[in-house]
Amino acid sequence: MATRTAAQRREQARAAYDAYLADCPARQLLDRISDKWVTLVVSALAGGPRRYGQLASQIASISQKMLTQTLRNLERDGLVSRTVTPTVPVRVDYELTPLGLGLLPVIAAVKGWAEDNMDDVLAARDAYDTGKSVETVPGSRAS
Amino acid sequence: MATRTAAQRREQARAAYDAYLADCPARQLLDRISDKWVTLVVSALAGGPRRYGQLASQIASISQKMLTQTLRNLERDGLVSRTVTPTVPVRVDYELTPLGLGLLPVIAAVKGWAEDNMDDVLAARDAYDTGKSVETVPGSRAS
């Protein structure tokens, strides 16, 4: 990227946004917010400003590399703000911007749906796997 | 994967679902629906049953490998149903299940938000990049 000028992007932005098209910027944004870490980080920021360490411990499974990377991307896209307090131990707070707050309910809906429909999906997955391994190849995936 | 037995998964499913935990199945489901192709495929199925070829041409940017793979995953998770009509040229229709229909509004919200907030994100991204390259001050993080 960065090869396109602002004028070119403006031109693209004026066109109807259809995420089905690969060259449409909406597709790229869709890719961005479809990132699993983005979902978790934004959710973690739902309760207000958080420090870097707080996010790290709350999400736990994320590596500091991915946390930083996700945070940087979100900051770049104007979804979160980064505030540095130059105290002796440097303190950095991340907070959702108005734009990020607008995304929040959407993200929350996704996360909520996932936690809400686990049983059905798990059951369907189980049924699917069982049905497949009955015939054809006997004892293929048993362990 | 596939190393966990159904019993083990059942046990995990009984625990409280917290997507922040890596070992929680809700996290895996979150990963699944956070997939960019899933978003597009589910959106494409919003208008009712579609044939394989229809999906391929509608999404266009997707490869047949990714389309098939995404479809298989969605079918396995019980989000879409696969109907084979054994005519001379085999006809296969995909359709959202009730579970998939429940996910639809969530997906639609994500896709809608992406298409709706393009300008703001694009502007923020542009401002972010510009600010970094113009500074060139050794005091900032712009190296």
Added chain:
DNA sequence: CAGCATCCAGTCAGATACTG
């Protein structure tokens, strides 16, 4: 038409080590 198998380049993400 619908789909699978294989090869392979590119990207992602974790572990590790170091800085202000």
Added chain:
DNA sequence: CAGTATCTGACTGGATGCTG
């Protein structure tokens, strides 16, 4: 505390060729 830098294995996703 809050990062940055790098190396590397794992996974993603595209292109191609073949089957029913």
